Amino acid sequence: MKTRIKSAVIFFLHLSFIFMLIFFAAALLHQKQTRMTLSKGQELPLPAIRKDFGIPAFFNPILRLGNFIVYDSKDKQYFESDFVLIDQKKTNHLKLAVNQPLDIDGIKLYQKSWVLEFHQLVVSFLGRKYNMLADHNALCDTNGNEFQFTAYSVVSNQITYQWALFDRSGKIIQKGDLSKRNIPILPFIEQNKVSIIQEEYDLKSVIQASYEPYHLFLLITAVLFLLILGYHFFAGMEGEK
């Protein structure tokens, strides 16, 4: 009797493994994905995605990116999209974040990452205006010390830049943080003032839309396999053939 049970467990263990492999392959081969970048206020083209994936549309709601928050600093990192789902009858607010995907009528949406797109960045340095997008690394004081700065962290969509003053040999004389609200005082610079006078940028949400027809079957067979394997190993059965 015990041998029969053991044989049955081994049979079902291998059967569930074979099914798991089949659904693993099916899920990988049949998964369809597309990636898009959305700005605040932009609509997600659901009908086009459905057409691209070759799946019928039961209803076509409007999904608009209402807000996108980025927090990317040393202490904290997150980014999430707030979508407005406009159906024929009602309007809903949906949050999309990493590890919190959305399911809109069979289409899964994932928050992948974010991009920073500058439109304008003008800095005042020693009384002169510099367009940082055009005159990159061209800021020098009268002693020939070079002033550089780069986007460093984003806290609640506000960028903080890291600035540094280099001497002619490339050695850092002084460094610090700079944002539009924070004006650093550099005593050895003639006019003592560096500031951001124009700053326009867009933080865009990178989203992945997926169609996953076999994922549920893969999950069921994988869990089943784990249960049988656990029973086989630890419920009084021998682990060897």
Added chain:
Amino acid sequence: MTSLGVENLFLLVSLAIWLIFILACFVLKIKNDKTAALPALIFQLCWIVYRVSVVHHVPFSGMYESLVFFSFLYALKVGFFTKLSIKAKRFLYFPIILMLLTAFLLSPALKEPRALSPALESFWIYFHVPAFFISYVSITIGFVLVLLNRFGSRSMSDGVLLEMKYACYFTAIGLVTGGIWGQQSWGIFWNWDPKEIGALIIWIWTIAYFHTKSMKLKQLFVCLAFLSMVFTYFVITFGMSGLHSYR
């Protein structure tokens, strides 16, 4: 004292206790290793609790944290959950020294507290990562037992069998939970990432162990599982870039 200083102090004290304890196991005839191992384990636990209070997240997000966590799990299992004689166990305690020493010698840049990346901020981190570390612990114990079997006089095959069961089962749990988590955070359950492939290879060796009757082949598969584990844990983390490169 800085937070890194406090952590180093905990590490050094536990390292010193383990060294004295292992030496005592060989020189003196210690009968109760649990009592002797407990102080070192307490200092390792202190390191874990202190690190969590500093970084405000799980103590296994990078190589430095995971090494100490791994050594703690390993010491706990060898000291309290392995039914072996003290003569065999004293050899099993050696990897703890290596792990703690490696963690201590890592560069300060790798020890700096960092915020968890958004992908790691998930419920699955509590299952996926510990599952792999439980499996790594069993593979390491299995490997040391195989060496004892090979170069010693006593048969350790029962102990190896049990450890390989744990290794196989927990690697499978790690792979499945990793797939579920990967699907949730990256939108794909399998990326063919070096670390994923490494974990799969470890699992294949543990499965192969149960599908052979030859004792020599079994020992070979345990050794291969251990080498794959070392490669996956250290070489891939430092030598290859991928989705799992959390240093």
